[in-house]
Amino acid sequence: MDALEDGVLDGNAIGGMLIEVFGAEMTTAVGICGVCGTRGQVAEMPVYQARMGAVVRCRVCDNVLMVFVEVRGITCVDLSGLASLS
Amino acid sequence: MSPISRGFHRRHEEAEPAGRVPPGQYVTHDFPVLSAGPTPHTRLTDWTFSIEGGQSPVSWTWQEFQSLPTETVTVDIHCVTRWSKLDTSWKGVSLDMLLGAVSYTAPYVLAFCDGGYTTNLPVADLLGGKAWVAYSYDGSALPAEHGGPARLLVPHLYFWKSAKWVRGLRLRDTNAPGFWEMYGYHMYGDPWKEQRYAGD
Amino acid sequence: MEGTAVRGRLTWQTATVGAVIDETSKVRTLSLDVPDWGGHQAGQHLDIALTAEDGYRAERSYSIASAPGEPVAITVERLDDGEVSPYLTQDVQIGDEIEVRGPIGGYFIWDPPISGDGPLLLAAGGSGVVPLRAILRHRGLVGSSVPVHLLYSVRSQAEVIYRSELDHLNQEADGVKVIYTLTRQQPPGWTGYARRVDQQMMAEVAWPVASGPLAYVCGPTNFVEAVASDLVALGYPPLRVKTERFGATGTP
Numbered sequence: 001m002d003a004l005e006d007g008v009l010d011g012n013a014i015g016g017m018l019i020e021v022f023g024a025e026m027t028t029a030v031g032i033c034g035v036c037g038t039r040g041q042v043a044e045m046p047v048y049q050a051r052m053g054a055v056v057r058c059r060v061c062d063n064v065l066m067v068f069v070e071v072r073g074i075t076c077v078d079l080s081g082l083a084s085l086s
Numbered sequence: 087m088s089p090i091s092r093g094f095h096r097r098h099e100e101a102e103p104a105g106r107v108p109p110g111q112y113v114t115h116d117f118p119v120l121s122a123g124p125t126p127h128t129r130l131t132d133w134t135f136s137i138e139g140g141q142s143p144v145s146w147t148w149q150e151f152q153s154l155p156t157e158t159v160t161v162d163i164h165c166v167t168r169w170s171k172l173d174t175s176w177k178g179v180s181l182d183m184l185l186g187a188v189s190y191t192a193p194y195v196l197a198f199c200d201g202g203y204t205t206n207l208p209v210a211d212l213l214g215g216k217a218w219v220a221y222s223y224d225g226s227a228l229p230a231e232h233g234g235p236a237r238l239l240v241p242h243l244y245f246w247k248s249a250k251w252v253r254g255l256r257l258r259d260t261n262a263p264g265f266w267e268m269y270g271y272h273m274y275g276d277p278w279k280e281q282r283y284a285g286d
Numbered sequence: 287m288e289g290t291a292v293r294g295r296l297t298w299q300t301a302t303v304g305a306v307i308d309e310t311s312k313v314r315t316l317s318l319d320v321p322d323w324g325g326h327q328a329g330q331h332l333d334i335a336l337t338a339e340d341g342y343r344a345e346r347s348y349s350i351a352s353a354p355g356e357p358v359a360i361t362v363e364r365l366d367d368g369e370v371s372p373y374l375t376q377d378v379q380i381g382d383e384i385e386v387r388g389p390i391g392g393y394f395i396w397d398p399p400i401s402g403d404g405p406l407l408l409a410a411g412g413s414g415v416v417p418l419r420a421i422l423r424h425r426g427l428v429g430s431s432v433p434v435h436l437l438y439s440v441r442s443q444a445e446v447i448y449r450s451e452l453d454h455l456n457q458e459a460d461g462v463k464v465i466y467t468l469t470r471q472q473p474p475g476w477t478g479y480a481r482r483v484d485q486q487m488m489a490e491v492a493w494p495v496a497s498g499p500l501a502y503v504c505g506p507t508n509f510v511e512a513v514a515s516d517l518v519a520l521g522y523p524p525l526r527v528k529t530e531r532f533g534a535t536g537t538p
Binding site: 088089090091092093094095096097098116 | 298300335336337338339340342343344367368369373377378379382383384385
């Protein structure tokens, strides 16, 4: 598990967007990676903000857990990389 | 109604439409690094570029790739996040050369990369002197953060189609969405028609 | 953290700049009047939005620099190629309006009844000191006697944010010790740390694991990664090391 590169953020950085999308505070929510089973809090998940969208990956295996893209004012979210989020 | 913050203005003025810069873009002299995942660090001894889905798969090692004829091109690039960078200089192998080594009928490709990134393109947009696999930028070896050792370079489309860390193309009969296309970005991405998102 | 309440959906509201304090040549604290502010916890952040006359809108996140109960304040570092930070640190005046929404964040929070009374190790890289200062102010206001070490990594003494406040905490000897590491430039006669954080420094500064410490690490990603992994290597349980990574833009 490599150290994150400078400029890579974490789930804290998308806290506002998470509340917008889920209607609740989500940084303490625990996600389970659908590929390797790693459990982690959203606040600690690496977030690659490509300015095109927020890509939230598994800290251990880099699997894409969540992707948020704002399209014409609406934030679309894909959670298919997660086995669960609670 | 949002209050106006007195004196606040955007940092980058949109470029005058003078034919060179697509609508909604501003010109930058930086070269922003935008990545959807960690930077891969593939060793050149392990690197190959392959074209699959033709009559038979074709593959080049780094050494073989380096000995192919190269072109040096100067192009403008346009990112969907609204920055455009003019007169960027690249060196690489043309896709005309690479696809010329394969016998195929498929009309589409899915470019695949180290780290799992993908993007889809019509084959026609890779031919006719419009696309390269570039391994040198501005006279030096392409840095890893900008897609090195080699990236796709397709400057007539939004720059997310110029896939970093490219390792090959999969020829396909159907146009399957790549990474960003799956999450709502446009399947084609013509900056001159502002095709940023699906439905544009 | 159970029961972190979100008062309805997060909505934007208009805030007025109430006071402006220049902390360093590039850093300014803005105190905001937010009429419907529902309160916040130490360590949380808020989002701000600026709208230009042509309708152009920019949003950023900033850690809240003040303690619960104090007026909401943010501390902003000016980035030379920034869009929002130059406006907030140079152009904005008392009485100007900006939009805010918050507070945001249920993870990077210090709240004694929930966080417990383990000694605190706070590690700040540059502007990462902002939410940690909110924690220190909260500790002071509620009269907590939890021992604190703040390790503050900064390029030079001139770039130390809240310097007089932190030096005062050091002198008060009320259980808070601020340890600076000046990584690029040190004043004459400086006997403190003068290098980037490393395993050795963390071993000297961190509370022993047996004392049940809680760590909060905030700053650029490289800094957070190095400190967090050093603490885990020293035996800190990962669940007792809270991290917040700031990007190059200064947003948390």
